[in-house]
Amino acid sequence: xxxxxxxxxxxxxxxxxxxxxxxxxxxxxxxxxxxxxxxxxxxxxxxxxxxxxxxxxxxxxxxxxxxxxxxxxxxxxxxxxxxxxxxxxxxxxxxxxxxxxxxxxxxxxxxxxxxxxxxxxxxxxxxxxxxxxxxxxxxxxxxxxxxxxxxxxxxxxxxxxxxxxxxxxxxxxxxxxxxxxxxxxxxxxxxxxxxxxxxxxxxxxxxxxxxxxxxxxxxxxxxxxxxxxxxxxxxxxxxxxxxxxxxxxxxxxxxxxxxxxxxxxxxxxxxxxxxxxxxxxxxxxxxxxxxxxxxxxxxxxxxxxxxxxxxxxxxxxxxxxxxxxxxxxxxxxxxxxxxxxxxxxxxxxxxxxxxxxxxxxxxxxxxxxxxxxxxxxxxxxxxxxxxxxxxxxxxxxxxxxxxxxxxxxxxxxxxxxxxxxxxxxxxxxx
Numbered sequence: 001x002x003x004x005x006x007x008x009x010x011x012x013x014x015x016x017x018x019x020x021x022x023x024x025x026x027x028x029x030x031x032x033x034x035x036x037x038x039x040x041x042x043x044x045x046x047x048x049x050x051x052x053x054x055x056x057x058x059x060x061x062x063x064x065x066x067x068x069x070x071x072x073x074x075x076x077x078x079x080x081x082x083x084x085x086x087x088x089x090x091x092x093x094x095x096x097x098x099x100x101x102x103x104x105x106x107x108x109x110x111x112x113x114x115x116x117x118x119x120x121x122x123x124x125x126x127x128x129x130x131x132x133x134x135x136x137x138x139x140x141x142x143x144x145x146x147x148x149x150x151x152x153x154x155x156x157x158x159x160x161x162x163x164x165x166x167x168x169x170x171x172x173x174x175x176x177x178x179x180x181x182x183x184x185x186x187x188x189x190x191x192x193x194x195x196x197x198x199x200x201x202x203x204x205x206x207x208x209x210x211x212x213x214x215x216x217x218x219x220x221x222x223x224x225x226x227x228x229x230x231x232x233x234x235x236x237x238x239x240x241x242x243x244x245x246x247x248x249x250x251x252x253x254x255x256x257x258x259x260x261x262x263x264x265x266x267x268x269x270x271x272x273x274x275x276x277x278x279x280x281x282x283x284x285x286x287x288x289x290x291x292x293x294x295x296x297x298x299x300x301x302x303x304x305x306x307x308x309x310x311x312x313x314x315x316x317x318x319x320x321x322x323x324x325x326x327x328x329x330x331x332x333x334x335x336x337x338x339x340x341x342x343x344x345x346x347x348x349x350x351x352x353x354x355x356x357x358x359x360x361x362x363x364x365x366x367x368x369x370x371x372x373x374x375x376x377x378x379x380x381x382x383x384x385x386x387x388x389x390x391x392x393x394x395x396x397x398x399x400x401x402x403x404x405x406x407x408x409x410x411x412x413x414x415x416x417x418x419x420x421x422x423x424x425x426x427x428x429x430x
Contacts, residue, residue: 004194005033005036006033007039008042010044013053013060016059016247018063018064018247019245020263024229030070031264031283032288042074045184066250067259069260078178089171093139097141097211097215099132100133101136103127108124124168139170143166143168143211144211153203153225169181180205189218196224197224197225201228227292229266229298258306258311261276270285275306316337328353332410349410353419357402359402362429363395365387366399366428369387370384403424
């Protein structure tokens with residue numbers, strides 16, 4: 001590539017946190033930039049002031065840090081550069097590529113109602129288009145009506161739109177803030193963004209952006225639109241059916257590398273069908289043209305399977321949270337990590353090490369032989385089998401329930417070794 005590769009994500013701080021779909025897009029942008037020795041930038045698109053959620057920006061940035069998707073520049077905020085957008089919008093009016101609109105919100109509401117009643121598409125009726133107003137409430141894009149706008153998508157090929165179907169979109173609002181369409185084009189140009197990789201929901205907006213680039217006389221970036229994530233039933237990912245925020249998955253005990261690994265497989269396959277791989281491995285093998293256009297299915301159960309693989313190969317130092325004594329946790333971790341899918345399962349599997357269960361009746365012969373045997377796996381097994389005989393299986397289960405409070409858990413005798421002889425015998429009523 002001749003120009004330096006610069007990609008970005010531009011989340012809006014209008015939700016609780018970073019959407020898992022935005023995390024997916026961020027990963028693709030990050031990997032593509034690093035593949036080509038480029039930079040990955042973060043921009044906060046905060047021009048929709050009415051929908052801003054307090055603390056959202058901070059949580060979005062924190063989630064990106066937690067995921068390990070690190071940015072080279074930013075975060076930039078659109079709200080800090082209103083004068084820039086206003087200058088460019090008025091410049092388009094002077095060139096005849098935009099116009100002032102004096103239509104009030106009430107008038108526009110009436111217009112839309114009439115269009116709905118007559119089953120017309122909801123588009124501006126161009127009342128102010130040829131009035132040559134020198135001032136108004138908003139500024140609208142003046143779309144050439146007799147042409148077709150074509151752009152090339154790196155994933156989907158050439159895409160064309162008839163201009164007569166493209167609305168004369170508002171580009172500068174009455175409050176002086178730009179709409180998404182003007183803001184994104186101006187920012188991407190000024191930040192030298194070379195590749196715009198975003199969700200497919202923005203395909204219908206891209207012709208407006210292409211026209212803006214042409215009107216400004218700016219070099220066009222490359223476009224690539226990835227498919228949005230879907231639930232297993234093919235519906236759009238939504239919080240009604242699945243957690244959608246990155247913080248949700250963090251709270252549920254998923255680890256960053258597992259999330260990135262799973263997101264990477266959404267619409268792209270590692271050569272050779274490899275399921276478990278790092279971001280660095282992905283960077284070496286990734287080609288954006290290989291992304292599939294079919295809607296990727298985000299399956300939490302499959303994510304759990306990936307997460308379990310990472311937990312199995314991990315060290316507790318990566319996840320230690322100070323809840324329990326570190327020296328004890330380090331000894332317990334190898335016993336339970338192969339049985340875990342998410343981190344909170346440590347509590348259900350190993351909580352008995354730190355809290356005594358209710359007292360249970362147990363065969364006194366088992367208590368006696370454990371009292372007198374050496375405290376290691378082989379000695380305890382031999383002693384218990386010696387008194388239980390053919391009922392050894394029942395004896396071990398009775399012992400497990402008495403010591404741990406449950407019928408399932410990590411290997412029993414290894415657990416007793418960690419608990420220690422004194423604590424075990426106390427739990428057995430000795």
